[in-house]
Amino acid sequence: AQKVTQAQTEISVVEKEDVTLDCVYETRDTTYYLFWYKQPPSGELVFLIRRNSFDEQNEISGRYSWNFQKSTSSFNFTITASQVVDSAVYFCALSDDRFWGYSTLTFGKGTMLLVSP
Amino acid sequence: DAGVTQSPTHLIKTRGQQVTLRCSPISGHKSVSWYQQVLGQGPQFIFQYYEKEERGRGNFPDRFSARQFPNYSSELNVNALLLGDSALYLCASSSTPQGANEKLFFGSGTQLSVL
Numbered sequence: 001a002q003k004v005t006q007a008q009t010e011i012s013v014v015e016k017e018d019v020t021l022d023c024v025y026e027t028r029d030t031t032y033y034l035f036w037y038k039q040p041p042s043g044e045l046v047f048l049i050r051r052n053s054f055d056e057q058n059e060i061s062g063r064y065s066w067n068f069q070k071s072t073s074s075f076n077f078t079i080t081a082s083q084v085v086d087s088a089v090y091f092c093a094l095s096d097d098r099f100w101g102y103s104t105l106t107f108g109k110g111t112m113l114l115v116s117p
Numbered sequence: 118d119a120g121v122t123q124s125p126t127h128l129i130k131t132r133g134q135q136v137t138l139r140c141s142p143i144s145g146h147k148s149v150s151w152y153q154q155v156l157g158q159g160p161q162f163i164f165q166y167y168e169k170e171e172r173g174r175g176n177f178p179d180r181f182s183a184r185q186f187p188n189y190s191s192e193l194n195v196n197a198l199l200l201g202d203s204a205l206y207l208c209a210s211s212s213t214p215q216g217a218n219e220k221l222f223f224g225s226g227t228q229l230s231v232l
Contacts, residue, residue: 044226045207045221050219050220091160104175105152105221107161108159109158109159110158
């Protein structure tokens with residue numbers, strides 16, 4: 001069975017601080033995908049990134065960066081110079097890779113990030 | 118272009134009643150998935166439909182059912198509502214049948230409260 005653990009329930013930072021959101025996953029599949037989604041107060045989940053299990057390169061997109069380490073089954077997300085607009089719940093998710101059928105997402109419980117001015 | 122739209126945004130029902138939630142995917146997307154998000158938890162997969170066929174079902178009782186129409190919109194039905202069905206119900210669409218290993222586009226959800 002697949003499992004995603006986000007141990008940090010809530011993080012509070014002051015604007016311009018850097019913050020890292022942790023994600024640890026469990027799967028028996030050799031091919032899988034990892035995601036981060038952002039859920040602002042409006043409710044819809046917004047896609048941030050997808051990585052497949054064969055691509056361990058770290059990725060940077062503006063103030064966002066992701067560190068994928070297969071050896072520790074972790075896919076951590078760092079926001080540099082946080083802003084108030086970053087306040088949201090962030091979900092890490094895992095999906096398998098089913099060529100013949102469908103794939104489903106297994107989500108962690110989420111980390112609520114509060115960025116104060 | 119419009120994103121994924123869901124209706125209604127909020128709904129209050131009493132135990133034992135039935136409810137129908139609606140979802141319109143992004144234009145051109147043929148795959149629709151439903152997720153249930155209980156307060157304080159991550160979304161949990163309920164159903165996926167592609168080209169009007171059920172492609173997958175999560176670990177939910179038979180009280181939950183869904184269908185997809187020729188225009189790719191979808192309905193989620195829940196019968197005999199229980200207090201534990203209170204949650205945010207999210208609809209997501211994608212352009213491929215693989216569903217979740219591609220980028221999903223989510224609606225803002227329907228907040229269902231069962232009293």
